[in-house]
Amino acid sequence: MSHTAHIPSHRKPRRSASKLALRAGVAGGVLSTIAVAGAAGPANAEPVTETIEMPTLGSLDIDLASAVSASAEASQQEALDLSLQAQENAAIEKAAKDAKKAKAEADRKAEAEKAEKARAEARERASRTQARTSLSASSSSSDSGSSSSADSSSQVATGSAAAIVAFARAQIGDAYISGGTGPNSWDCSGLVQAAYRQAGVDLPRISSSQSSMGTSVSLSNLQPGDILYWGSRSGSYHVAIYVGGGKYVGAQNPSTGVVERSLDWDMPSGAVRIL
Missing domain, CATH: 1.20.5 (Single alpha-helices involved in coiled-coils or other helix-helix interfaces)
Structure with a gap:
């Protein structure tokens, strides 16, 4: 063992560079304060000591963190917008x-x-x-001596037929509206249904069902009150009421409304008799 093994070393420990810089800064600040005080006062005045507080590292960290947080919030709000x-x-x-x-x-x-x-x-x-x-072909081949009730102007409706004809003629001039059932606007089957109601007869609402009622009659043997139809009997698309004298009353279309016309104006396909 060396003879110097138990002898403590008298060498001072080395200070880190950061500690030396901090102490140098503090010492410099104190010396500057003393120098300023000495220069400002009279020669025989007592020295004035003024302490200048230096910002701490902790307060700088807080301010920096606040600024970063505010900037982040602003960026987040801008992104959201x-x-x-x-x-x-x-x-x-x-x-x-x-x-x-x-x-x-x-x-x-x-x-x-x-x-x-x-x-x-x-x-x-x-x-x-x-x-x-x-119809024209059928008429031309029929017996020339036969008389047609459709061509007769002397037909007069009587009984229930008279009530039907009178009601139908009373609606002449009313408007045509699809689905209309009165009292001032009608479609073709709505008018026929309402007219027959005057005679105590309840008819179906639509034209194809109305033309399927009763008994089929020839256009050469019409009587007032008969129902005229256009199309097939079970699939008619239009109906009207024969009023005698070769004429009918019907709710024709939106442009004409309820009118009285000659059969020649728009010849029906057939007719049925209910009464």
Whole structure:
């Protein structure tokens, strides 16, 4: 063992560079304070000591953390505002596209309904033309000596038929409305149903059912109060009431309303007798 093993070392421990810098700064601050005080006062004045508080590292850390937090909150709010604006713009764009699509669909349906209506009117005209042609051929081949009650102007309605004819004629000039059942607007079957109710007869509501009632009669053997129909008997699309004298009363269409017409104006396909 060395003879110096138990002898403590008298060498001072080394101070770290940061501690030396801190002490140097504090010492410098104190010396500056003393120098300022000495220079400002008179030679025989007592020295004035003024302590200048230096900001601590802790307070600087708090201020820095607050600034960082405020900046983060501002950035987060700005991002949220941008996100909401983007969502709002997307919703507006979607609503505009949906509205445009709905309009296009509505226009397409309207065009389809218009085309279907035109086809239905064409079918109705064709059916009436065919009925007129068939009736003309039948009339030309019949006995020339036979008399037709449809051509007679001397027919007078009596009894229940008179009530039906009077009611039908009282509605001439009323408007035509699809589904109308009175008292001031009618469709064809609504008028026929109401007229027969005056005679105590309850008829079905629609024309095809009304023309299926009673007994089929020839157009050359009509009587006042008979129901005229256009189309087939079980599938008629229009009905009216024969009032005598070769004429009928019916709710014709929206442009004419309830009118009295000659059979020649629009020859029916057939007739049925209820009474």
